[in-house]
Amino acid sequence: MPPIISAQKLGKRFGATPLFREISFTVSEGDRIGIVGPNGSGKSTLLAMLDGRVLPDSGDVAVRKGMRVSGVQQISEYAAGDTVRSVIDAALDRAKVAEAERGGRKAEILGRAGFADVEARADSLSGGWRKRLGIVEALVQHPDVLLLDEPTNHLDLAGIEWLEGVLQNAAFACVVVSHDRYFLENVATAIVEINPVYENGTFRVEGNYSTFLEGKEAYLHAQRNRQEALENRVHTEIDWLRRGPKARTTKSKASGRIGDPRNRGPRRAFGRRPVLTIGQNRAQQLARRADNRSPRMRVAFAPALGELLRLIHGPVGRRRRLRIRFDFSTNGRFAGL
Ligand SMILES: Nc1ncnc2c1ncn2[C@@H]1O[C@H](COP(=O)(O)OP(=O)(O)OP(=O)(O)O)[C@@H](O)[C@H]1O
Ligand SMILES: [Mg+2]
Numbered sequence: 001m002p003p004i005i006s007a008q009k010l011g012k013r014f015g016a017t018p019l020f021r022e023i024s025f026t027v028s029e030g031d032r033i034g035i036v037g038p039n040g041s042g043k044s045t046l047l048a049m050l051d052g053r054v055l056p057d058s059g060d061v062a063v064r065k066g067m068r069v070s071g072v073q074q075i076s077e078y079a080a081g082d083t084v085r086s087v088i089d090a091a092l093d094r095a096k097v098a099e100a101e102r103g104g105r106k107a108e109i110l111g112r113a114g115f116a117d118v119e120a121r122a123d124s125l126s127g128g129w130r131k132r133l134g135i136v137e138a139l140v141q142h143p144d145v146l147l148l149d150e151p152t153n154h155l156d157l158a159g160i161e162w163l164e165g166v167l168q169n170a171a172f173a174c175v176v177v178s179h180d181r182y183f184l185e186n187v188a189t190a191i192v193e194i195n196p197v198y199e200n201g202t203f204r205v206e207g208n209y210s211t212f213l214e215g216k217e218a219y220l221h222a223q224r225n226r227q228e229a230l231e232n233r234v235h236t237e238i239d240w241l242r243r244g245p246k247a248r249t250t251k252s253k254a255s256g257r258i259g260d261p262r263n264r265g266p267r268r269a270f271g272r273r274p275v276l277t278i279g280q281n282r283a284q285q286l287a288r289r290a291d292n293r294s295p296r297m298r299v300a301f302a303p304a305l306g307e308l309l310r311l312i313h314g315p316v317g318r319r320r321r322l323r324i325r326f327d328f329s330t331n332g333r334f335a336g337l
Helices: 043-050 084-094 099-113 127-139 157-168 181-187 209-242 245-249 280-293 305-313 316-322
Strands: 005-014 017-027 032-036 058-063 069-072 145-149 173-177 190-194 202-206
Touching: 005 043, 017 043, 017 058, 017 190, 017 202, 032 043, 032 181, 032 209, 043 069, 043 145, 043 173, 069 127, 084 099, 084 127, 099 127, 099 157, 127 145, 127 157, 157 181, 173 181, 181 209, 190 209, 202 209
Parallel strands: 032 173, 032 190, 069 145, 145 173
Antiparallel strands: 005 017, 005 058, 190 202
């Protein structure tokens, strides 16, 4: 079975700064995915792209044919005059539920959610009950995927326990943005963190919140090791450059790939200045330009110079094909591919 929702290479920007560059995301049967990430990292925007309220600038969101995606937004607001009954009826209308089926659905779901008075005005409910109503509104539509944006922010403890029970026993998949670690620990079968520190913009671990933390620790540890190895190579390279032209023409002991002239293009490409004179901003700029010029290169984002160098040198096979030339003598001017 293909995933119910498959979002591929989504890009989105508001104004000048990109929010996402090529993030991918799938939701399959039985998934209960917790989305975490810093404030403003784009969690709500991702949910809105999954249910079509916001269109990505690039990439695709494909929903399997016949599948229904229902969303509960971060804030549940109702117009004056709406009652619990009218809100639910409107949701059933939107989902085109047959008349004969409506009574049963409403009674069951409203009863389990604890709504005693269906004539109560929706806008006068407390924040917690408005949120429950928002969730019930989505549940009566019998979604295949339920999207929830920070549902526990407004729920009291009883409400959170009710929601945990609903999701744990659900026949549908769900995607829940939440900062509530206990809730995620109890409910999630996978966690996705949205954060530009990751090479692909997201990091997914199958399991609940503690499994995610273990996975993240392992990732960061491996990243630190890669960074250290890279720094060592750069230091070796700088030493080599500082030896002076004569020493450099003798058979070099600098075994790092970065500056070894036997592995590189024309020597002038390395200039006289040490490679580290390009700053972090410049490095990011260069990586973006390199990305544009060669779509075959997998460059999500280059947060630091270290990333850029890794990109330039890459795995051996790719390095040979790309033939990137950088002119460090002009402080990192891009010399083309
Ligand atoms: N319609 C919009 N127009 C302009 N900027 C927007 C719009 N929607 C979102 N943004 C910006 O995009 C960024 C991500 O917003 P989003 O609400 O998706 O983040 P979030 O991760 O859900 O944040 P929070 O944890 O605060 O809920 C923010 O900087 C926000 O200001
Ligand atoms: Mg949000």
